[in-house]
Each structure stands twice: as C-alpha cells, then as structure tokens.
Amino acid sequence: MDRERITAATVRLLDEEGLSKFSMRRLAAELDVTAMSVYWYVDTKDDLLELALDAVMAELLTGGTEAEAAPPEPAAPVAPAETVASTGAVAPTEAVAPAGADWRVRLRALASGYRSMIVRHPWASPLMGSFLNIGPHSQAFSCRLRAVLRDTGMSPAQQLGALSAVFRFVYGFGTIEGHFVRRCASAGMSQDEYYRDALGSMSERPEFVESFGSTEEIFGTQGFGGVEDLRERDFAFALDLLVAGIEAQAGKASARGPAGERTADGDPAAARG
Amino acid sequence: MDRERITAATVRLLDEEGLSKFSMRRLAAELDVTAMSVYWYVDTKDDLLELALDAVMAELLTGGTEAEAAPPEPAAPVAPAETVASTGAVAPTEAVAPAGADWRVRLRALASGYRSMIVRHPWASPLMGSFLNIGPHSQAFSCRLRAVLRDTGMSPAQQLGALSAVFRFVYGFGTIEGHFVRRCASAGMSQDEYYRDALGSMSERPEFVESFGSTEEIFGTQGFGGVEDLRERDFAFALDLLVAGIEAQAGKASARGPAGERTADGDPAAARG
DNA sequence: ACCTGAACACCGTTCAAGT
DNA sequence: ACCTGAACACCGTTCAAGT
Numbered sequence: 001m002d003r004e005r006i007t008a009a010t011v012r013l014l015d016e017e018g019l020s021k022f023s024m025r026r027l028a029a030e031l032d033v034t035a036m037s038v039y040w041y042v043d044t045k046d047d048l049l050e051l052a053l054d055a056v057m058a059e060l061l062t063g064g065t066e067a068e069a070a071p072p073e074p075a076a077p078v079a080p081a082e083t084v085a086s087t088g089a090v091a092p093t094e095a096v097a098p099a100g101a102d103w104r105v106r107l108r109a110l111a112s113g114y115r116s117m118i119v120r121h122p123w124a125s126p127l128m129g130s131f132l133n134i135g136p137h138s139q140a141f142s143c144r145l146r147a148v149l150r151d152t153g154m155s156p157a158q159q160l161g162a163l164s165a166v167f168r169f170v171y172g173f174g175t176i177e178g179h180f181v182r183r184c185a186s187a188g189m190s191q192d193e194y195y196r197d198a199l200g201s202m203s204e205r206p207e208f209v210e211s212f213g214s215t216e217e218i219f220g221t222q223g224f225g226g227v228e229d230l231r232e233r234d235f236a237f238a239l240d241l242l243v244a245g246i247e248a249q250a251g252k253a254s255a256r257g258p259a260g261e262r263t264a265d266g267d268p269a270a271a272r273g
Numbered sequence: 274m275d276r277e278r279i280t281a282a283t284v285r286l287l288d289e290e291g292l293s294k295f296s297m298r299r300l301a302a303e304l305d306v307t308a309m310s311v312y313w314y315v316d317t318k319d320d321l322l323e324l325a326l327d328a329v330m331a332e333l334l335t336g337g338t339e340a341e342a343a344p345p346e347p348a349a350p351v352a353p354a355e356t357v358a359s360t361g362a363v364a365p366t367e368a369v370a371p372a373g374a375d376w377r378v379r380l381r382a383l384a385s386g387y388r389s390m391i392v393r394h395p396w397a398s399p400l401m402g403s404f405l406n407i408g409p410h411s412q413a414f415s416c417r418l419r420a421v422l423r424d425t426g427m428s429p430a431q432q433l434g435a436l437s438a439v440f441r442f443v444y445g446f447g448t449i450e451g452h453f454v455r456r457c458a459s460a461g462m463s464q465d466e467y468y469r470d471a472l473g474s475m476s477e478r479p480e481f482v483e484s485f486g487s488t489e490e491i492f493g494t495q496g497f498g499g500v501e502d503l504r505e506r507d508f509a510f511a512l513d514l515l516v517a518g519i520e521a522q523a524g525k526a527s528a529r530g531p532a533g534e535r536t537a538d539g540d541p542a543a544a545r546g
Numbered sequence: 547a548c549c550t551g552a553a554c555a556c557c558g559t560t561c562a563a564g565t
Numbered sequence: 566a567c568c569t570g571a572a573c574a575c576c577g578t579t580c581a582a583g584t
Contacts, residue, residue, distance in 0.1 A: 024558065037568050045558065126399055128449075161510035165442070168511070172445025176401075237434035238441070244521035245514030297577065310549050318577065
C-alpha cells in the first residue's frame, strides 16, 4: 500500500469505468481497504487525479529521441512499471520516431502518439486543461515537440505558435474522438452502428443529404472502411494541413530572414545549432 | 416556470459557478422552488445540460450568411431571448461575416466566433463531445462552415477533412483557453499572475530557460502584451497555418482535377455552383 | 397539471479514535 | 505510522402523496 500502487489502481479504474464513475470509495473498495485510508497517502481526489495523469503521460516517453525524457531510465526503452502493471502490457510506441529523421516524420509520430494516448485514456483530456505546469512527463514531451519544430526552418516565434497549434489541435482531435468512443460504448453500439444512427438523424435535414448523400450512399461508397478508417484519414489529412501550413510559414521566414516578431534575446535555434 | 426559463437559469448558473458546482438542487433553489419540481419539465440532468448547450450554440447564429440558420427569425440579427436575458446583453457578433467575402475572411470569422463562445461558456466544451447530433443550432453552424469551405477550391473529400480539422482545432484551442481562464479565476489570480507563477515553476528545468529565457526575460520582451495578447497571436498564427495548409491542398486539387478520393456521386460543389 | 416531502443510494472530506 | 467508524454536508433520482 503506497502511492504507486494507488496511482496504478486509479489509472486502471479510470480506464475501465470512466472519470464520472470513479470515486474515492470505489477506489478504496478496489484496494480492499476502508474508504478513508487512501487519504493517508494523498491529500485530495484532485491530487490523485493529477498523479494518474502524469502516469499516463509517461507512456509518451517510452524510448526517446534524446535523453531528456524521464528521471528514471535515461535511455533504455522501458515502460514505467506502474503503467504496464495497470493497463496490462499495452506498451505504446507510436510517439517514438527515428532520431535523425525528417521533421515531418517526427512531428507525425509525436502527434499520433499523443492522440492515441488521449484515446486510450479518455478521462485524461478533461484533466489536462492547459498544458502548462502539469507534471514533468508532460514537460518532457513538450521538449521533444519543440526539438522537432526547431528543424522546420521557422523563426523561434513561429515555432512557439506552431507548438501551441499542434498541441491544441491534437488535443481537440483526441478529445472528441475519445468522447465518441466512450459514447458508443455506453450506448452498447459499435462505432459504425452509432455513426449510422447519427447520420440517420442528420438525414432529416434536407441540405445534409444534398451535400453528402444519404446514409446508405455514404456507407456504400467504395473505399469507405468505417468510422475508424474515416477518422484515421481525417487525422492524417489534418496533419497534412498543419505540415503544409508550417512549410508555407517557414518559406516566408527564410525569405524575410530568421528573426521573428515576438522573441527576445537568446535565440534557441542559434544556441542549439 | 417553463423549459425556457429553466434553461436560461441553467446557463446563467453554469456561467457563474461552473459545471462542477451546478446541481439540480442548486438550480431549484435559484428558481425558488423545491428540488424535485424541475423534473416535471426535464427528464434528467443530462437532458437539461443538452438544452443549455443548444442555447449557447444559438449565439453563433445571430445574423447570418444565409437564411439556413435557426427556425425563428430567419434573417434579422436578433439574439435569442433567453441568452440575452441570462448573460446580460452580451451579444456576440463575431461569427458574422460579410456574405460575399473571401473564404479566408469568413473562415476566420466563424472560427473566432466559435472559439469565443467556448471561452465565454467554459462548461460547454466538455459537453460538446462529438459535434455530431447535438442540436439543430450546432448543425446550422456546421452548415455555414461547409458553405465557406466550398469556396476554397478543395475537392469535396478535402472539404470534409478540413471541416473536421477546423472544428477540432478550434475546439482544442477554446477548451484549453477556457480551462486556463477558469483555473486563474478559482486561484484568485489574474491571468498574467498565474502565467508568471507557471513559468516560474518551469524555470526549475534548465533546458526551458535555455530555450525561452527566464520569466523576467519573457515578460520583459518588448511587444509582450500579457497572456491574453499572446493567446490572441497564437490563435491568429494557428489560423494562418490552417489557411496556408488549405491553400496548398487546394492547389494540389486543382492541379490534379476536381475529384477527391473519398466522395461518391453527387458532387456538392458542382451542384451548388 | 403541477409541485412537495421523505427516502434511497450515493458523494468528498473531517476528525476523533483505535492499534 | 498507518488504518478505521461515525459523522457532516452534499449529490441525482424515485415515488407516493398532496393540491
């Protein structure tokens, strides 16, 4: 009975039953302990949730581009013990990209990893709020993203803007996706069934059918591989948009010279090389 | 005592005290009524929250590009009665754009309006989940966005991808922004104070200071107008990224011809002109 | 048709008390 | 140092009963 075991049980319960059903009393029962003994290790429910959030953030750092990731195990691609124990050896590797690869490849890898983490743990996104000051693992992930953006050719000020854009976009995508997945599950339907129903209710509006065709036409389109495939393509397309936008901005930047508007002294691109 | 009055009181309470403090009992007290009489008009708390969500979605439709917006008042730019009554004459007009303007201008207007609505009502974003099947006002807004995207020169399939991208990105931006604003308020700090504190805790990590300078350097940078100004610029920059990405994709599309990969028969761009 | 009171099965958290 | 029981002030929702 220590903080790690409590955090692991919290993550497992949150994964299985969702944020709204999680309670201190439910957790205590799971740990075969009275309701209030958890409070010896944790000040408040919110503190515990922050610990759980930090634990799943660590999933994004298994194996790494640079050694700046987590305090323990500087280089070896070993997943944190508590996470493996809780989720049952789901070792996500999508946030890992070849160290010297093109920034586009690495950006896609980081974004995909972040997104899939949010989908794996739908309870995490409402807890993330601002990506400021929420644990060392989140900061380490942010560092990796910044390292990638340094190679885009954008000015430092543009890099900061792009950092924010990528973070928030992936957050939005993963959060909505997570909501949808959970809603399907709680309705006892497959994602395709739920999507078909939703389309059905939208087909009551005639302009919708005019734009996209009837439900049967959408599902019958050749190459339509279901909602999950659709979402995969939407995400890929959105990343294409971002990458194309970054390339355009980087072109502008190099045409006008390396200096941005916002940044002050201490150009990090120059300092790092 | 009817559904409209209940919905209006709900929106007002949610705005003032937040989603977590809202309860049926609290609402009943506000309406000077016993706890359970609300259940005569509303089946469940979740149903009521959906009503509230639909009510604030209507803010995005005041005044419009086309007459496809809300059932009442087809064209006149009049805000819905219940919203005006509840928020005290905050009549947002940001989602309105000149009808025949460039798609870039109209896209920015729609995105800004959506974002500011989310910030005005931070409780709305956790409720939005998927943008599918949540009320007629949301669908009408989606229609307007589609109408704008038709003018980008993208293929219909690309338009669908961009629709998803814009929606989810703005959602992510507004949600995180709303979280931050609320967190500052509940900590009793101004946004700049909170931001300074957060930077201070991040300055404990040396690579952060190496990249961006110390807190004093960041706040002292000429042209730094505080967090809110920073966020404004981040949002504008992110929209620039999206617009540039859309332009790049549209260029590809017109170079390869109008047909996309995903769409079936019934090309809406051709049908609408 | 509309509202109420009492009740049920929950919450997070405190606090004095046990070992 | 670690855990417990009882208690406080809350929840959403049901249901029989009032007018």
